[in-house]
Amino acid sequence: MTAHRQTKQLEAIRTAFQTAERPLSIEELHELATRDVGTLGLRTVYRAVRRLEEEGEIARVLVPGDSDRYELASVASKHHHHFHCTACDRYFDVHGCPGGLNKIIPNGFKLEHHDLTLSGLCSSCA
Ligand SMILES: [Zn+2]
Ligand SMILES: [Zn+2]
Structure with a gap:
């Protein structure tokens, strides 16, 4: 080549x-x-x-x-999340972050990282 x-x-x-x-x-x-x-x-x-x-x-x-x-x-490198369309199996970027996750972790735990994938139907499939 x-x-x-x-x-x-x-x-x-x-x-x-x-x-x-x-x-x-x-x-x-x-x-x-x-x-x-x-x-x-x-x-x-x-x-x-x-x-x-x-x-x-x-x-x-x-x-x-x-x-x-x-x-x-x-x-x-920029904090973001993904959306998975269950119909066409494509992944999309989600630019927002709900944040506030410290509120739902067990007492005494220290949150260092989170990963979030939403799923459903994209605009073409919905
Ligand atoms: Zn789709
Ligand atoms: Zn986030």
Whole structure:
């Protein structure tokens, strides 16, 4: 694989994140990047994603019981939450945070981190 071709593939994946503006799975990245640069193997997308993750450009969004999603590190670094559409299985960013979670933890516990995934139907599926 030429360096030029590889650069184009990485660029297509970056563009996919910028266009979608939501966490993406490998399969979704594959679909979006293929539209951009033409035929692209799923393994190539895996490799490109691993490289971008190693270089700290993208971050993994852990999804219990399903394949991981990825988001841009610049998005991941800002505190936010996710919405999972149970119909189309897509993940979306939720920019607010309810906060106040200190009020519901057991007495004497110290809250250090929280993760919140809302689920339901997205606007296209509702
Ligand atoms: Zn949906
Ligand atoms: Zn929060």
